[in-house]
Each structure stands twice: as C-alpha cells, then as structure tokens.
Amino acid sequence: MTDDDLEDWAASRRQVAPTPAEAAGLVERWAARRRWRRVAFGTVGLTLAAAIVLFVVARLSSAPSTPDAPAPIAVVEPRTLAPGIHLEDGDTIEVAAASAVVVEAPGQILLTEGSVEIEARPRPASAPLVVRAGTAQVTVIGTVFAVTLEPFRVRVSEGVVEVVRDGTVARVAAGEVFPPPEVSEPLGLDALRELVLGGQPDQARDQLRERLARRPDDADAWALLARLETRADRTSAAREAWKAAEAHGRPRLARQARYALAVSFEERPRQAIVWLEAYLADPGPLVPEARLRLGRAQHSIRHPNADETLRSVIVDFPGTAAAASARGLLGDPP
Amino acid sequence: MSDVNARDIDASLVDRLRQGDGDALGALYLRYGASVRGFLARVVPGLSDEDIDDLGQETFMTFADGLHRYEHQGRLHSWLFGIAVRKARSALRRRRWRRAMGLQTGAPAAGVALGQARADDQVDARQRIDRLIRSLPAPQREILVLTAVEGLSVKEAATVLGIRENAASTRLYRARKAMAAAEGEA
16 A cells, blocks of 8 residues: 555545534534533632622622623625626625626625636635635635636735635635646647736736746747737846747747847847847848838947938838838938 | 745634634634544544534634643644544544444444445545554554644654654554555455
C-alpha cells in the first residue's frame, strides 16, 4: 500500500464543509450550553451564598451583570435574484444571464446556476459573506470576485476570498483564479480573444503567459499578449512580447511587430529609428506613416537625413495626411 | 493558502471568541469544520454522519469552552485535532460499552458506505485500506491518519496526541508495519 492509496482512501472519506445554517446552529447550541451552565453554576453559587451573611448578598446585587446571551439568529425568507445588478445589504451582486442566485439570509448566498459577480462591502472576519456553489463554499471578508457554478471557478479582482471545496481550504488573492489554471492544454487563442472581448483581459493574460511558457514560439499568442500589455500601459512587457512576436512570426506578423515596436519607442527616437528602418526594409501597408515617423524621429535628434526623409513622404505620397504632416515639420506651406 | 494570513485570521477569530463573540465560533466552524469532520471519519471508521456531525460540533464547543488553555502558537487545526482525538476515543469507548451491553450489533461492514455497486479497482483498493485501517489499534490508527493523511509532522502529531516525539515515531513505525503485515495476509 502506498501513500497515494492512503490519500485516495482519505479522499473517499472527505466531509463537506458545514453550511452557514449549520454554523449558526453550532453558535446557538454553544450559547444554549453556556446559558445552562450559567444557570447551573448560579444555583450552586446561591446555595453557597445562603451560608454567607446578608450584606454580601446585597453587595453582589450591585455587581455588574454578566454579558447578555447572543441575540437570536434572525430568520429571513430566501429570495431569488434574477439576472441583473442588485444591491443587497451593502453588496453589489451582478447575476449573469441564464444564472440564478438565492439570498438565503443576509450575507448568505446560494448560486444555483450560471455565474455571479459580487462586490462585497468590508466585513468583520466573524461575519463573512458566504457564497455556496454546489459543494463548494466561498467565504469573503470584503472584495470583488466572481463565482461560476459549472465548471466551478472563482476569480478574484480585489482583496482575498477563502474557498472551501471537497474538504480543502484555499485562499484566493486578487488576480488569482480558483481552481488554478488547468495543467492540461491551456485555452486556445480564439477562446482567449473571447475572454478579452468578454471583459476579462487579466484572466486572458494569465492564460497567455501559461500558454507561452509551453510554446514560446507561438507568435500569434505573443502578439495578443503584446496588445493586452499595451492596453494595460505596461510598455516594457508589451515591447518584450512584440519582440518575441517579431522573432517567431510569419513575415506579415513580424512587420506588424516592427511597426508596433517603433510606435512604442516614440519617446526614444533612436530606438524608434532602428525599428522603422527595419519595417521599411520589408515594408507593409503603413509605409507613408512609417516614413513620416522615421522623418519625425530623425528631425527630433537633428539627423542629417531628416529633411530628405520628410520630403520623400511629400513626393511619394502626395495628398495624404502623412504628406501634410511632413510639410508641417519642414515648415513648408500646405 | 497563505499560512501566515490563515494564522492572522485564526488569531483574530480566537480573540473575538475570547471576547464572547459566538459568531466567531461559527466562522471557525466554517473554516475547519470539514477538516475536523473528515479527520473524525477517518480515525473512527464506521461512525454515522450524525455521529460525525455531533462529535465535530462538540470538538468546536470544547475548544471554545477551554479557550483559556489555548495559546496561538501552532496551527489551529492541530489543536482542534487534539480535541477531536479525545472525542473520538470517547466515542470508541461508548461504542465498545454498548457492544458489551448488547445494545449495538457493530459497525457496518467495511466498504458498505463506499458503494458496493461500484466494483471497480479503485473501490476495491479503498475497501482494502478501510479494512486495514480498521484492523489497527486506535493509537496506531490515530498517528497514521494524523501524519500520512492529515499531513501533520510527527512532532505536531505527538503534540496532538499528548505523547513524546519518539513515542510517536515508534507508534507510526508500528502502524505502518502492522498495515504491511495485514496487507501481506490479505
């Protein structure tokens, strides 16, 4: 017998996590036990006190009282939330299309179908927001996150949530997804583009990184990653991705990458010139714009060829916006 | 899961519980209930779901009642396992007493709850391990489950069981040896 066999046996004996109702039951049971003990000890105390003089009893009566027992648990009728945005108890709950959510009680949400995105108000650790989805349970102290029932997934945008599933507890922080991305084949590019269009660029970027770790020569993936990084204003990361796309891509994609790199280096003319010259050596459809950019970059560092480059734009592409801009840079009349 | 953050949350919940906040006990139950109940199910084979649920709740209430003894140094779930072990032993004693008095006919046969209809190899293996685990004396079963299944170190398991580390190592060695011997006979 191996430890794997033991683990498999142990897994077969996993217990599901208690429900919030069970936890409330435990709290009530404990409170009742404490009350009973207080009464029992109080009876014994009174018997002893009877043997003591009356003024002690009088002093006891002015002593501070014991804390009140916890308030009874409020019973609230469950309500079903239709797809759309709902404000509940300070939380913003966005129920996706073809999804169903039941608010069982304040702070207790049951996802019965589809997915839900929640912006939870900050809460004390003792009274967290709890979202149940199938056999899994997500406990939240105040964050922005989304839960999907099938396949079960939790994506956290802000803060931290705790996920209990199949007897195990996982802590999912901002930017992370539970369960972690599959070890199996990552999502295809089309699916990743869908993610981007669906407003989940962070998740798409994580998936792309995972895909590229296995297939570093996937130029299309590098290009998509570069666009995502550009959109997120991560210029350095975008440049690295474009360089990889340029190195591995087919001629057309490599040209796009060179032009994108030149644009990204607009503030650094010498770098921009390198990439623009590379683009113009094997030009694509953006020749007028590339040559204008080259002239502008040369002009900014007082390169001796600047005027010649700009004039070539005016001569070769008359009537275009690029020619007009070149004229402006040269101080020619329009 | 970040262990450090988990400990921060545990410490916060324990503080609140010390201040009489019963909801903190509920939150701890949500965090560790599955783990404790799973441990009870493994260490006392044959317990019914109701018994597991009851012992699990008793474990947490005993923890809350004895908070003055708890010092938040190690992992909270180790402490809970220590209480659960004692609850499990009591349950075993009660079961033996009931059997001796003829009030109980014995636990269901090994593997019944695992689904006899699923006659695949995996189920066979689980039933075999279930029988082997059941065949161990309770102290050996406890140390084996705590270390090999719950992932505690021998030192942590020794603390949970209230024995010396050397004794725990010896007990674990004997448990594995007994399992191997029983497996050889099977």
